[in-house]
Amino acid sequence: MNESVYVYSGDLSEKSEEILTKIGEASEDLLSQLRHSPLVNIHAASNRFDFYTKIRIRRSRSEQTILALFNRDTADALLAEESSEVIEIVAGITRLNINTGNGRLEIIDERETVAFGFDSEYRFMNVSGKKVFSENLNHNNGLEKDRWEYLRLNVSPVRLRNGKVVKYIVRGF
Structure with missing residues (x-):
């Protein structure tokens, strides 16, 4: 829920x-x-x-x-809408469900995590693409933020009416 x-x-x-x-x-x-x-x-x-x-x-x-x-x-x-624009963000993966492809990421220099998912079914992604995300999570796990590695991601934001981003749809990396 x-x-x-x-x-x-x-x-x-x-x-x-x-x-x-x-x-x-x-x-x-x-x-x-x-x-x-x-x-x-x-x-x-x-x-x-x-x-x-x-x-x-x-x-x-x-x-x-x-x-x-x-x-x-x-x-x-419930009224959040996915934007058609594609933007680039730099973020670290903080959570990843390897069955659904959903997770959470933290944009560099931010303190809150944001949900993310992929624009296509995760099970059809190639293994090397999946590993980029799981290895980033594995590397960052337990480290201080100043030692994190970050990914450059092309994403479409899902925004509330007030402009707040509640999820990113990953289009490329």
């Missing part, structure tokens, strides 16, 4: 990673479906009354885990 509104919710549990692996590239279709009626409906209270909606697991009265929080900001994410 968080991924469908471009909210990074941290690393997934081992069990969640296994499920995502089984789903594979169908996860993109699932995200697209979620962005339609289910998440539009869940934002009704936010859009009309400026309330928020929480999805949580309640194991007991005192032990609760919030899975997702929806408000006007996440409602705006």
